[in-house]
Amino acid sequence: MKKISKGILTLALTTTMLAGCASKPSEPSTPGGNSTPAADGVIKIAVAGPMTGDNAEYGKGFANAAKLMVDEWNANGGVLGKKIELVTFDDKNSGEEAASIAQKIVSDKDIIGVIGHFASGVCMAAAPTYQENKVIEISPSASHPDYSGIGDYIFRNNTVINVEAAAGLDIAINDLGKKNIGIISIKTDWGTSTAAIVKDLVADKAGTGAKVVAHEEVMEGSDDYSPAITKLNAAGADVVICVGMYNLVAPVAKQYKQVNPNIEIVGFSNSYSQQLLTLGGSAVEGVRFPVIFFSESTDPKVKTYVDNYKNAYGSVPSALTSQAYDSVGMLLEAVKAAGTTDHAKVRDALAAIKYPGVTGNTVFNEKRDVQKEFVKVMIKDGKFEAVK
Template identity: 35%
Template sequence: MRRIWEGSLRLVLAGFLAVLLSAWPQASEAAKQVVKVGLSAPLTGDWAEYGNDFKRAVQMVFDKLNKEGGINGTRLELVVLDSRGDPKEAVLIAEKLVADPEVIAEIGDFSSSCSMAAAPVYEAAKMVQLSPTTSHQDWTKKGEYMFRVVATQGFEGPYNARWAVQELKKKKIATIYINNDWGVDANKYFVMEAKKLGAEIVAEEAFTPGEKDFTAIITKMKRLNPELIYLPTFYADAAAILNQAKRMHFKPVVLANSSLFSQKTIELGGEAVEGILIPANYFSTDPRPGAQKFTKEYRELYGTDPNQFAALAYDAAGLLVAALKKVGVEDRSKVRQGLLELRGFEGATGPITYEHGRDPAKDLVKITIKEGKWVLYKP
């Protein structure tokens, strides 16, 4: 009787084990139905609007993909982490993302300082770091896994200098720039080209990130009275500078970087930012099919027009999806090759290819603020 009982128990246990083992591949397979993509961006602080533009645009791409079945049945999950615009925080985020085996790639960060600080972490893990907006000329030289969507400052700076000197005919120029990796780079390339074109740079004034009192700088600018001020900075800083200049009865011609293309510039700057000139990587009236497709989808989803930061993030997400469709989602190190092999990608900001390097050529459009709205610039 005991032998019969023991035999029955063994049969029951064997059957249970068989069921368990047969279920294991299914559970393992189910776990592969989702892979993660990290998004490192400033969601709080002075640059929060930029980070939230990123989040909205990337999420809309992933949501659409997942509704259509994902990548061979695998859905993409966006893991959003707030860098606060702090390079140290960006490094901590990078360490967290690369330590998670389910994370296939990272989109971000917004600022060059954050992206450059985190680059060695992603490079060591062979994880693609795909930034919509990191434009510091040297960032992609830090490794083989850094890709950008935006034009570099080595491209935008000279473009703006030609606009100032050759088109606007301004020869006496001053600059006010944020003293971080990006700001120094942006100022350098503008000044180099402006000098080559014969302009006199009467002042180059740097300010510390987070500075609120620009009285001394504006007083100096009033005394020098330049024909144009070049302002490579971000919306909160630019609004503060120009509001204080207005209160001090100083209204210069201002040309700035594409970084100011945000509704926040208008909300914070009001009348003080009226007439400011900037280039943009995207504008809602751009007739190209990629731009119009994005504009339509964004308006329908969020009820407002997107800006270039949303467009650049949208393109980053689209590029990543296209690369993953080529190489799959099993090996994060293969994503790099998938991006390099892309041809004919038409984004919201124009055609993008990494055939000749990880710094794509871009077409820029000139815009200005008129009657409280961003509009195309007309000479």
């Protein structure tokens, strides 16, 4: 299995999901109000993400993975002799909604930490409230470079976007041997900033002959990308970097290959989903991307996790879903190591953790960001396959 080594740090503001609604909050929050231990008998973990709307698959995946991990711990007695409960919130992938939810979360003294939110911008809208009230936030998906800098209670279990963008370009330039790079990106904060990062990285590789021949921004969720595709094709793109999720990559692949059957397409790990295969069909054959988690891994730990997830939910877990699973595990291990639910002590234990999860060995750096290795994956014969 061919791996890409760790690299540059990045950014990215996209998505998670869950299902459910919050329990009624207790008293109003006060700065630092959650620094005391949780009540006897129960420890709560909040999961916050888009449970409804276009990005609901991500939020629900977060919630499913969190429940799977919590069930495993509860089956073994919970943590510190207490039962673990999940409380889920639908932020609709909205910064305004997330800011409101954050106030509800910090008012519940039994909540030790938050897994979420999904998009970087949404995470950054809620994070100041968590930081002020000393509630740990671990986002399985935020990639914006500035996210974890909001404060020392803010953690990222996802690679910064610059690192992933560099990994994608390595596939395009070195694996596929392409030089004329087209970019199609969704018109969101994350899409715009990530496309800019890709351009800067290509400019740094000018000595290789690689260049961006065209860049087209499109509305997320559009059905017709033909105007953008026509411009990319006319500019002579021989590989297209899709800065978006599966709901961009699948239709772009379908429509582009009607114009140019030989076009190569490289995506980001947030497009690594069964939905990409379902929506794209034969058109996504050959699409490649770097991922941290590969569900077809032969690692026994990964195989057991994937089997358990499939048995519970009837689908294969995505990379971001799996990072949510590990995020819950890390938070609970930190509580166990601290020997208390005191937020400051749990935070310190989490910052120092070395966690052998299904998404690799996780260690946080001084910025509370993780650095992991990528696996290069492509779609072949209707399945995801690691590039040897």
